[in-house]
Amino acid sequence: MNIIIAGAGKVGFNLAKTLCIGHNVTVIDKNAQALDSIQESLDILPLRGDVEDANTYQSFIDQRIDLFIAVTNIDNVNLVATMIADASLQIKKKFVRLQKHFFQKEILQQKLDIDTVIFPRQLTSHAVSSLLQYPKANNVKFFKYTNYKLISVMVSSIVLPQVIHNERFKIVGIERQKHFFIPKDDVEILPNDLVYFFGDENEIKSVCHKLAFQNNTAIKRCVVFGGGELGITIAKSLLGVGRSVKLVEKDLQLCEVADEELEGKASIINYKYGSHDVFEDEGLENADMFIAATNNDEYNIIKCLEAKESGIDKVVAINNEMEYYNLMHSLGIIVVRGPKMSAYNTIMEEISSTGVVIQKSYCGAKAVVFMRKIFPSSKLIGKQFKGLKTEDCLLLLLREDTIYLFEDKSILQEGDLVVAFTTAKRSAKVKEWIYEL
Numbered sequence: 001m002n003i004i005i006a007g008a009g010k011v012g013f014n015l016a017k018t019l020c021i022g023h024n025v026t027v028i029d030k031n032a033q034a035l036d037s038i039q040e041s042l043d044i045l046p047l048r049g050d051v052e053d054a055n056t057y058q059s060f061i062d063q064r065i066d067l068f069i070a071v072t073n074i075d076n077v078n079l080v081a082t083m084i085a086d087a088s089l090q091i092k093k094k095f096v097r098l099q100k101h102f103f104q105k106e107i108l109q110q111k112l113d114i115d116t117v118i119f120p121r122q123l124t125s126h127a128v129s130s131l132l133q134y135p136k137a138n139n140v141k142f143f144k145y146t147n148y149k150l151i152s153v154m155v156s157s158i159v160l161p162q163v164i165h166n167e168r169f170k171i172v173g174i175e176r177q178k179h180f181f182i183p184k185d186d187v188e189i190l191p192n193d194l195v196y197f198f199g200d201e202n203e204i205k206s207v208c209h210k211l212a213f214q215n216n217t218a219i220k221r222c223v224v225f226g227g228g229e230l231g232i233t234i235a236k237s238l239l240g241v242g243r244s245v246k247l248v249e250k251d252l253q254l255c256e257v258a259d260e261e262l263e264g265k266a267s268i269i270n271y272k273y274g275s276h277d278v279f280e281d282e283g284l285e286n287a288d289m290f291i292a293a294t295n296n297d298e299y300n301i302i303k304c305l306e307a308k309e310s311g312i313d314k315v316v317a318i319n320n321e322m323e324y325y326n327l328m329h330s331l332g333i334i335v336v337r338g339p340k341m342s343a344y345n346t347i348m349e350e351i352s353s354t355g356v357v358i359q360k361s362y363c364g365a366k367a368v369v370f371m372r373k374i375f376p377s378s379k380l381i382g383k384q385f386k387g388l389k390t391e392d393c394l395l396l397l398l399r400e401d402t403i404y405l406f407e408d409k410s411i412l413q414e415g416d417l418v419v420a421f422t423t424a425k426r427s428a429k430v431k432e433w434i435y436e437l
Contacts, residue, residue, distance in 0.1 A: 052080045118346050148199050245266040365424060
């Protein structure tokens with residue numbers, strides 16, 4: 001594919017790094033230093049220019065552009081760049097990242113003919129608020145074609161090794177001592193494992209209560225550490241579902257902005273120094289969930305450790321640096337993708353997915369799940385198919401909310417959902433299989 005990325009920031013760099021393998025990628029930005037940095041490490045075409053200027057796109061006029069991705073740090077620039085590029089070039093698909101959520105997604109897509117609009121702060125806040133219904137869970141993923149969920153839980157250190165069987169869910173991944181694998185049947189779950197379950201959420205919740213021994217059975221009182229735009233967005237999401245929120249911020253001006261944005265519904269705590277005493281002084285240790293939502297991943301880790309030391313069971317760190325993922329898990333910290341990571345992963349999932357196959361990553365992108373829906377008009381109905389013989393792969397067949405193993409000579413029916421769980425290393429082979437069914 002011919003791909004143009006407007007913006008050479010962190011998201012633009014990560015997208016270029018992934019997409020330059022097998023595709024022609026051009027990154028456009030005014031910042032010559034950022035472009036030089038990308039060119040030093042990636043096989044891409046850097047182009048210094050103003051993405052809002054039609055002249056910048058002159059060299060692409062005779063080309064077919066498969067994908068235009070606008071990921072600068074300014075919303076208006078992304079929108080204007082997309083409109084100008086679309087007017088100047090032949091573009092098949094357009095993706096736009098926007099920070100502010102006051103834009104109406106449907107109107108933008110319709111009026112500007114944009115295929116995908118990504119609001120990364122909303123994605124992060126939704127990931128945090130989804131944990132409210134799953135007090136024992138580390139992460140929850142939702143899917144378009146089924147009510148079944150992908151839910152992870154950290155096994156307590158005092159749990160005895162055990163084998164779990166249930167017809168309503170499957171174990172689709174285990175991270176053990178920083179190593180991820182997809183288990184075969186009758187796998188023994190060990191203390192401190194991070195286990196991924198796929199299936200009926202009520203059945204999974206029941207198992208989570210047996211594996212995770214945190215005190216909290218319900219999440220009502222929340223502390224958001226960080227009063228920037230992300231912290232405010234998360235606080236709004238929590239308040240919107242009836243939770244009590246305390247927002248902690250060192251900068252007095254940000255506190256005033258947060259109080260106005262949250263309409264006085266949250267308790268805004270301004271602390272002058274980054275002292276651990278704030279937990280005791282402000283009664284933060286009574287919280288059911290603590291969310292560190294600053295823009296500094298290292299600082300988020302420190303604050304989560306202080307929260308755990310204060311006695312808060314469920315601590316969440318917003319994460320934008322992949323190198324900290326394993327560290328956070330090893331420290332018992334729940335990891336939620338930050339805006340930059342959310343934008344990158346959502347764009348990659350949208351690029352990889354089609355109207356037939358959905359693709360999502362999990363376990364910090366160590367694993368991938370593919371889903372293929374068998375629609376009424378599908379030519380696959382009534383046909384017999386073989387499974388895939390490869391390591392680190394689990395193939396399932398969902399039929400009328402019942403989970404079956406996808407076996408050799410499986411005959412597909414209307415409404416079936418073929419689901420494949422695999423490691424990132426094996427994902428290319430599995431993706432080829434599911435598309436060629």
